[in-house]
Amino acid sequence: MSRVELSGITKRFGAFEAIRGIDLTVEDGEFAVFVGPSGCGKSTLLRLICGLEVPTEGAIRFDDRDVRGVPPAGRRLAMVFQSYALYPHMSVAENMGFALRMAGISRAERAVRVARAAETLQITRLLERRPKELSGGQRQRVAIGRAIVREPSLFLFDEPLSNLDAELRVEMRAELMELHRRLATTMIYVTHDQIEAMTMADRIVVLRDGRIEQAGSPTMLYERPANRFVASFIGSPRMNFLAARVTRVEPGRVTIDLPGLLPGVAGEPLALAVAERHGLRIDDSVELGVRSEHLGLEPRPHRLQARISFSEYVGGAWHLHAGDHPAGRLVLRHAGAPIHAGETLELGLDMAGCHLFAPSGLRVSV
């Protein structure tokens, strides 16, 4: 079993700093997902854990054992690559048994272990084939099979599903989660797909430019994003950000003014509870973040007027887009009678689901 601890990890390629001081612990048995935009350093971080790259600074510990200088093969881990990286000149069985062969395990035992893994993944009848005789999904299964045969204490996946079509991706996602449930082995999974992250992770680690923006459970990241970046990265449709201005600052409370806000029913100003040290001052430009489900046709004390520029049917519901709202473009999810482009709506803001972001991008609302 493996607990992975990264402390102060930095990785430079020449002058370029790909990873900038990462502290992170992945607990034993956890399913951790690294997510972030392209080029943020997800693969690099995974390769550092794997031992394919050496950190410029910082230490990596597996179960409190420093693995500096330990080659990948000595780390009791298995990695599944995005391109599958199957050995083209070997049969599926040879591919899966390669690591065991390298470890000097007898042919007979190899056969037994490969057969067992193949059965788990339902690829027994493919064992004699070459990789090029397999479909994408089958290759993916073989790549995963090659990993589980070794009974590693840590699995690393680098965007393993990104080459599959949408349907297969959902299917394999479920299988991987099932595998994790059954093996209870620590898994670290890299993806740039936030839906994959949300559905699979015990813990999501959001990366940007080589730094951790936030790490936490999917619900925590969704409901309490640390900053505007995480808020916009997690969730689909994306969170709406409305430009606003601070009009009043009181202890634990900030009042804002939003262009296009209809006069409150009770004449009540738009105020949010904020954390102690928010650093906001009157007239600061802030952003109000509101997810589409907290913006609806229900009558609420605070309402916005918006003209629908177009609507998309997403099955069972519509995504209504208001492109020309003075505070910024809005998207909301609407289930019910169709609403057509050109209609003007009054949208109620569910203040409980609203977030306030300071000019620095940090979330200051509580």
Place this chain on the structure above:
Amino acid sequence: MTALLTRVRRYMDEHRFTLLDLPIWLVGMAVAFAWFAPFVWMVSTSLKYPEDVMTAQIEWLPNRITFDNYVKVFEYPVVRWAFNSLVQAGVATSLSVLFGAMAGYGLARMRFPGRDGLFALFLASLMIPTEVSIIPMLLGFIKMGWASSYQALILPSIGNVFAVYIFRQFFLGFPAEIEEAARVDGAGPFRLFFLIALPLARAPAIAAAVILFTLNWNNFLWPLLVTFDESMKTLPVGIAAFTPVVGTRTQLEGFSVAMAAVTILSVPSLALFFLLQRYFIQGISQGSIKS
């Protein structure tokens, strides 16, 4: 006439051949003929009677043919020479392909100080003409007592920059993830090379093998210098002694017998090329494997 034109037109369309390609095509054909003519001359002469070898009117194709020359070839110890040639070309080619693969792999895939300088040095060595180093090398071999031996025939050609180059190009384009997967699976550098990289380098290996085999098989100057006994001669060296005058034969007779011998000599290289043509062109034209 119009029917022919239509067919030409259709052919051109099918092969995306436009009028702009015509000059290139003409030059290509001219070069092809220039290469092919000596070959035709060789085969044609090998089938001629001695008195037809040099005629006032050029006979590109013999008016009358004889296979006598081919029979006469075997009056010389050609079997022994062919054996020597085979050992020399076979061993030298296998070794230079193996070493070329290892060096090319190292230069493309391993990180060590001075790597690119080393490769530049390899390339620079191509600029030293063989003639400059061949005499000192000959003296060296004689001093070591290796004159007229298989070592002497083989050793100078086991390192070949061309082989290094072609493998380096191939391994530069080789998917890194396959190697990384093998590293994670526990393969060290040697098993990585012999179990993963080398088996996947079939295309450059074949290309290098065909070219180097032909070069080694036809190699003339060095075997000529280093073999002192009849029994250690290679085929090209042995055949060269057919002309101008051998024993009681006339010079013209010597020519046609020599051409017969050379025709036989060229068979293995040609056979190898045609057999492996597909891989050969693959290996030369692109250096990557499809994943």
